Amino acid sequence: MKMAKKCSVYMLCAAVSLSLAACGPKESSSAKSSSKGSELVVWEDKEKSIGIKDAVAAFEKEHDVKVKVVEKPYAKQIEDLRMDGPAGTGPDVLTMPGDQIGTAVTEGLLKELHVKKDVQSLYTDASIQSQMVDQKLYGLPKAVETTVLFYNKDLISEKELPQTLEEWYDYSKKTADGSKFGFLALFDQIYYAESVMSGYGGYIFGKDKDGSYNPSDIGINNEGAVKGAALIQKFYKDGLFPAGIIGEQGINVLESLFTEGKAAAIISGPWNVEAFSKAGINYGITKLPKLENGENMSSFIGVKSYNVSAFSKNAELAQELAVFLANEKNSKTRYEETKEVPAVKSLANDPAIKKSEAARAVTEQSRFSEPTPNIPEMNEIWTPADSALQTVATGKADPKQALDQAAETAKGQIKAKHSGK
Numbered sequence: 001m002k003m004a005k006k007c008s009v010y011m012l013c014a015a016v017s018l019s020l021a022a023c024g025p026k027e028s029s030s031a032k033s034s035s036k037g038s039e040l041v042v043w044e045d046k047e048k049s050i051g052i053k054d055a056v057a058a059f060e061k062e063h064d065v066k067v068k069v070v071e072k073p074y075a076k077q078i079e080d081l082r083m084d085g086p087a088g089t090g091p092d093v094l095t096m097p098g099d100q101i102g103t104a105v106t107e108g109l110l111k112e113l114h115v116k117k118d119v120q121s122l123y124t125d126a127s128i129q130s131q132m133v134d135q136k137l138y139g140l141p142k143a144v145e146t147t148v149l150f151y152n153k154d155l156i157s158e159k160e161l162p163q164t165l166e167e168w169y170d171y172s173k174k175t176a177d178g179s180k181f182g183f184l185a186l187f188d189q190i191y192y193a194e195s196v197m198s199g200y201g202g203y204i205f206g207k208d209k210d211g212s213y214n215p216s217d218i219g220i221n222n223e224g225a226v227k228g229a230a231l232i233q234k235f236y237k238d239g240l241f242p243a244g245i246i247g248e249q250g251i252n253v254l255e256s257l258f259t260e261g262k263a264a265a266i267i268s269g270p271w272n273v274e275a276f277s278k279a280g281i282n283y284g285i286t287k288l289p290k291l292e293n294g295e296n297m298s299s300f301i302g303v304k305s306y307n308v309s310a311f312s313k314n315a316e317l318a319q320e321l322a323v324f325l326a327n328e329k330n331s332k333t334r335y336e337e338t339k340e341v342p343a344v345k346s347l348a349n350d351p352a353i354k355k356s357e358a359a360r361a362v363t364e365q366s367r368f369s370e371p372t373p374n375i376p377e378m379n380e381i382w383t384p385a386d387s388a389l390q391t392v393a394t395g396k397a398d399p400k401q402a403l404d405q406a407a408e409t410a411k412g413q414i415k416a417k418h419s420g421k
Helices: 009-017 025-034 049-063 074-087 098-106 125-129 165-175 190-200 223-237 250-259 270-278 315-325 328-338 345-349 357-366 376-380 382-393 399-418
Strands: 039-044 066-071 093-097 140-145 148-152 181-184 203-207 213-219 263-268 283-286 300-308
Touching: 039 049, 039 074, 039 315, 049 066, 049 315, 049 328, 074 093, 074 098, 093 098, 093 315, 098 300, 098 376, 125 140, 125 300, 140 315, 140 328, 140 357, 148 270, 148 357, 165 181, 165 223, 165 263, 181 250, 190 203, 190 223, 190 382, 203 376, 213 399, 223 382, 223 399, 250 263, 250 270, 270 357, 283 357, 300 315, 315 328, 328 345, 376 382, 376 399, 382 399
Parallel strands: 039 066, 039 093, 181 263
Antiparallel strands: 093 300, 140 300, 148 263, 148 283, 203 213
């Protein structure tokens, strides 16, 4: 799933010097001296290495090492690490989605990072939390993304924008005619539907007192989740959503309707900024609307991170590189090159980011959002929840019946696959 887009010299040096939490000055100096002539391999996201080009060059010069950057799709890097890590051909530093952290840690693929609180505090709470498993840190956030509302300014002005999802329903009822539509969303997928369901009290997993997820507490079928799903069903039942946006091809249909000027507004993410711009759409971007109960629609925060491979032969140096790449200065440079919104808190007020409508929308929506659960049990939620929502969308089942079945299926799969936890 698509899941985007995300200092003085003194601060840069401070971030590096703070990187080894367990090391004193002598150990840090020793690590630097022994790094001479070493080579590190970084797996970066496709078409994103330009964002770290200068940082890599600076790190190479400072540490007298060679850093080789290889581009790979970030969502699939863990798959490659499973094979390449043990074979000795994997990376020292990789980049990955935050919701894969738990699975990767369980499989022993990532190295725990020992980074001081001063460094951790640079990042938003949600983004740093996405890198924690059992209160241990396994990565540093480099970019955040969340769903937002895109609207076609040639069809609806900013002043005319409905402020609630229910108002968008009313707007769509007036404008949808089978070939043109008002508001569209991929609500047959839990990634998008959770925005509505959680606003009424639904949730994926409950949390224990220490803030960790409790996989035995599943809330996708509680009263609030069912109420949210019932509202979702109205959009399909009343013909406000075309049948084509249900299922695997739904995302292509939704995006095509928007780029063809046949949809006034859609829920999507910053990953489509470039595509919609190239399509010549005169679009605006804003946070998701509120619900009738006054709650803002929520969303999952996707976090891209830098992580150290458990198979790295230069783990301390790899950690220093991860800290360096993700510091404030280099995060800003990366944003300027890639337009992915950085996870560094202070950069939210940076002029270069504030002037970007997409970055502002992501930043504002993030206030109402939570990280996608990063525990392995989340893998057992996606398919049952999506299947249930598709039966809701097609009218084959009422929301409670469908979500009850999804919850039972997920619980069964968690028990079967994760019973050792």
